[in-house]
Amino acid sequence: MLSQSQQSRGANAPSGFIQKTGISLKPSYYHEILDAHPELGFFEIHAENYLNLGGPARHYLQKIREFYAFTVHGVGLSIGGEMPLDQQHLRRVAQLVSEVQPEVFSEHLAWSTHDNAFLNDLLPVAYNQATLDRVCEHIDQLQSLLKRRVLIENPSTYFEFKHSDRSEIDFIRDMVKRTGCGLLLDVNNVDVSCFNNHSNPYNYIDGFPSSAVEQIHLAGHTLDNNPIVPLKIDSHDEPVSHDVWDLYRHTLATIGDRPTLIERDGNLPPLEELLAEAQQADTIRDAIRQENPHE
Structure with missing residues (x-):
């Protein structure tokens, strides 16, 4: 469990991080x-x-870090996995965080390891007491090592477990209460999961524990038009969809302005296209601030 001083760290982030939208850093954009x-x-x-510790990626990271704030997003700690956290991997992540000093560090409510295998995906967990105990233990280990509050991202899902005994939102609320972690609200994940699970994304946002949200992700998805079971795939290789932009407006109107990231991992466009999406997010954020000046 975090101390009060650790939990309040996010409030001291630079105004640039808070006020203007960010984008994913990719090697093709370095120069x-x-x-x-x-x-x-x-x-x-x-x-x-x-x-x-070396190589071109770290070289350019150091150079770009001189001019911009950063966030670090973990994709391999397997917070929801049944195996103990990989201590070597955890120490290497901690070393990176110590060097970069990001405004926030985040990870996923998901798992990606089994025995000695690493799976190249972020897989969903069952929402029950055993999973909650395991996830909270892993978050406590991570926060203790990093000496900071971490943000946990809501997952994109394609099915629901029959042996879940609570909703995703109730699980996340319990997780926050037990560990003191913050939340990264991925609006695209909400849209994807609710489409796949035949639920209402606006109701999901309305019920989400918004006081713990410290960052928002926006991303693109693809639609698998399978004639039997159509699915939205959290692909991060398309522009943010109209549905997600609309849900983002509703999210900010509901919870207030939050630092926002345009997330893109594949089919990378010219940098100016990502900058235009960031500007579109800023336009929405500015409108929300004007409507709610005391947020």
């Missing part, structure tokens, strides 16, 4: 970023892409 210094709130990196 253009350093040449043009585009106006952005921050960049976000996947921790696992920067764990080596």
